[in-house]
Amino acid sequence: MSEDLNFSGKIALITGASRGIGAAVSKAYARAGAHVILMARDVKKLEEVDDEIKSEGGTATLMPADLMDLDSLDKLGPLIKERFGSLDILIGNAGLLGTLMPLPQISTTEFDRVMMVNVAANFRLIKTLDPLLRASKNGRAIFVSTGAGVVKGRAYWGTYSVSKAALESMVRVYAMEVAQTNLRVNLIDPGAVRTDMRASAVPGENPETLPAPEEIAKIFLDLGAENCTKNGQTLQA
Numbered sequence: 001m002s003e004d005l006n007f008s009g010k011i012a013l014i015t016g017a018s019r020g021i022g023a024a025v026s027k028a029y030a031r032a033g034a035h036v037i038l039m040a041r042d043v044k045k046l047e048e049v050d051d052e053i054k055s056e057g058g059t060a061t062l063m064p065a066d067l068m069d070l071d072s073l074d075k076l077g078p079l080i081k082e083r084f085g086s087l088d089i090l091i092g093n094a095g096l097l098g099t100l101m102p103l104p105q106i107s108t109t110e111f112d113r114v115m116m117v118n119v120a121a122n123f124r125l126i127k128t129l130d131p132l133l134r135a136s137k138n139g140r141a142i143f144v145s146t147g148a149g150v151v152k153g154r155a156y157w158g159t160y161s162v163s164k165a166a167l168e169s170m171v172r173v174y175a176m177e178v179a180q181t182n183l184r185v186n187l188i189d190p191g192a193v194r195t196d197m198r199a200s201a202v203p204g205e206n207p208e209t210l211p212a213p214e215e216i217a218k219i220f221l222d223l224g225a226e227n228c229t230k231n232g233q234t235l236q237a
């Protein structure tokens with residue numbers, strides 16, 4: 001492993017770590033030496049990721065949580081400080097697609113849920129984890145966006161497009177505000193990746209034509225590395 005991608009001694013929190021991109025990124029960070037905190041709702045799936053990490057000699061802590069429980073997220077910063085003492089890397093990966101349909105037909109409940117997971121939860125994570133990330137010698141925050149209509153919009157991808165556009169704007173604002181600190185804040189557009197979300201977005205597609213989540217994990221390591229100088233950018237995997 002190159003010295004730049006050695007994360008020994010670092011603590012990384014990954015949301016949406018139970019499957020798909022988040023699980024692959026968690027395993028990649030653990031393999032590179034980080035202690036990973038795995039967040040998602042599905043405990044059984046988190047345990048499977050943990051088993052794989054342990055079988056490769058890595059270490060993880062499971063943190064089952066529903067990102068829609070926004071008020072609970074506010075306690076996360078103090079909780080991580082008490083339990084681990086520090087946090088070096090936040091990967092805001094968890095996301096909800098919602099139903100692809102014309103905008104006026106989207107239910108208000110679904111609109112709120114997608115905005116909650118994709119935007120509001122990341123806002124709460126930034127709020128509660130900012131002191132720890134700034135205190136880290138090389139704090140890194142990485143959020144997962146999309147190519148699906150963030151810039152120009154995309155018909156029928158309503159709430160998802162809206163939420164990721166809002167996420168990108170929020171992350172760029174945060175990046176500008178921390179520019180004079182050691183913290184670096186960026187976004188990744190993973191492109192089409194073979195996951196449950198992609199299969200439900202494009203059901204007719206042959207998944208075997210898409211890259212596996214493991215194949216795009218390296219860019220997450222690059223943006224988490226100590227030598228990363230990028231800030232406020234959206235990188236394509």
Ligand SMILES: NC(=O)c1ccc[n+]([C@@H]2O[C@H](COP(=O)([O-])OP(=O)(O)OC[C@H]3O[C@@H](n4cnc5c(N)ncnc54)[C@H](OP(=O)(O)O)[C@@H]3O)[C@@H](O)[C@H]2O)c1
Pocket residue numbers: 015016017018019020021022039040041042043045065066067068093094095096117144145146147189190191192193194195196197198
């Ligand atoms: N796959 C693609 O082609 C693609 C393309 C562009 C962007 N993205 C983005 O990449 C990220 C990961 O997507 P993916 O394809 O890996 O999706 P996925 O397979 O559907 O996984 C989504 C993850 O988010 C977690 N999650 C969802 N709602 C949650 C909640 N309320 N509380 C806690 N965790 C929650 C899920 O865990 P639980 O269900 O266990 O809670 C799961 O671990 C998302 O932000 C997505 O928008 C994906």
